[in-house]
Amino acid sequence: MATIQFKQVSKVYEGGVRAVDAIDLSIGEGEFCVLVGPSGCGKSTTLRMLAGLEDITDGTLELDAQCVNDLSAKDRDIAFVFQNYALYPHLTVAQNIAFGLESRRTHRSAMVAALRGNSAARHAESAAIEARVASVSHTLGLDALLQRRPRELSGGQRQRVAVGRAIARDPKVFLFDEPLSNLDARLRIETRAELRQLHRRLRATIVYVTHDQEEAMTLADRLVVMHEGRIQQNATPAQCYDAPANRFVASFIGTPPMNIIDGTIETREGQYSFVASGIRLALPSRWAPFSNTPRAITLGIRPDRVHISNASSNAIPATVESIESLGDRTDVALRCAMGRILMRSLPESLQNIREGDAVHVACDPAHIHLFDAGVAGARLTPIA
């Protein structure tokens, strides 16, 4: 177990592409930290710098309060689970799991032991490795597969061998680079639960990279949302969902994504309201500090906080564009003057709605989020 500290760490590739831009991040002992973001946001590069597979252009990376910028991958005592598992195809499952342990048996000590005829020590070491492989394979349910080669295994089994190879060494830090993306949907959910259990049992420091925000939400103790090489938010999954730090996090975290509407905030006759495309929505008084002058602003509302309204005041007139029934819930796409709005409801509340109907939709005022205008608009915090 270890602590990890990124201090103003940057990565600039040849040709000037800045993949990671001066990030500060501190990960505590035994924490399950998930780096999430769209493709090209710098999350994998961050992980690879931590593993020692990429050089750090600028800044300091500390493992257990020691600078490891110039330490090679093999000396960092970390384990890495790759997206394609990277199992050695010419070795059996048992040899794959034992590989890290075998290669860490220092050659010099093995040679000295051999020269001195100290075979007892060598045997003891081999026996220890065998025992470790047996216990790891038992934990992961790989006992029956030990003599098989990777090509004879299914995707899920390969994934477990890759995890086995990582835990066999008992490293300081585990790094996972989108390890579930090659599995089918059902297996992904099962493996997710297994990983969570594994973390609970090992209490190891884990850094996990994914572009799947659902995976990120379910696994993380702490979520680090990245975009264009910068950290957008570093908080618990619940905080990222309930109080997104900016417009990017708001639209990235949550399925279906948050509705984003550009408009202005205004005060008229003591009433605060959000105005967009001529439609006026009343805002609770807690937004008062932002409504002194008409100001460009972005409103965010989660699809499950939008509902069909019987009244036409304080609501948005819209046309039902499509209805997708998912059994336990129904997703409705609505077309209105501001663009497209998504709504998620229980099926029974939508029984009389058909595609093409004209309706009024209202937003739950307590769950409105406001952001500064612009793509990177920061969250505006209302008064309590």
Place this chain on the structure above:
Amino acid sequence: MVSLETPQRAEAAITGSAGIALIPSDPQWSNYLHAMRETGSDPWWGFIDALSNSIVVTVLVVVGTVLSSSLVGYAFARLRFRGSRSMFLLMLATMMLPGQVTMIPLFLLFREFGWIDSILPLVVPAYFGNAFFIFMYRQFIAQIPESLVEAARVDGLGHFAIWWKIILPLCKPVSAICAVFTFIGTWNDFLGPLIYLHTDESSTLAVALNSFKNQYGGLEDVHLLMALSLLTMIPCIVLFIAAQKTFVEGLARGAVKG
């Protein structure tokens, strides 16, 4: 066929005064023993010397070529270093130099080293890679997922250990092709040993065959020459059959990747 004929009939067949029987009426199997005894100036020992020299040279050259070519191929495929591309092109350019051009400078160089009449001029260059095989290894290694090398680095291996424990075992099909072609080339090499090895004791089989020619270039014992030639071919054929499975595996793996 000629190797199984009597001396008179073999000579008649070669000079064209008589035809060759498809199945010799009186096969002379003893020609083979006779040929082995007559090789070189020392009965039996001439053959044994030539055979062991051929084996030693060939084995050393095959091992050297496979090891050095795969190591350099790995470096070109997986290591990022300044000038790697131009160095690779330069290496490929050496393939365009005909052997005849480098023959005399190399001879002078090896004479300077005092290596003449030893196997060193034949063996040592093999440990510095072969441009064609380096190219083949590089192309093959470039197809091996980068993450395997990275996994090995995280698992605690350095570049030499990665090459030895991961890359070399995965390159079996290329190594088989490299080993068989190098084996055939070295085993049958005539010019190299002829230039560098001067004594009977140090000559290889390919050169020893030459002892059946008389000083005017004519053939006296053509049946013995044929018998020994046939014996010389056996290892090449056996090796080719043995490595065939790996060859096909390599070709199939290249065809259906995934």
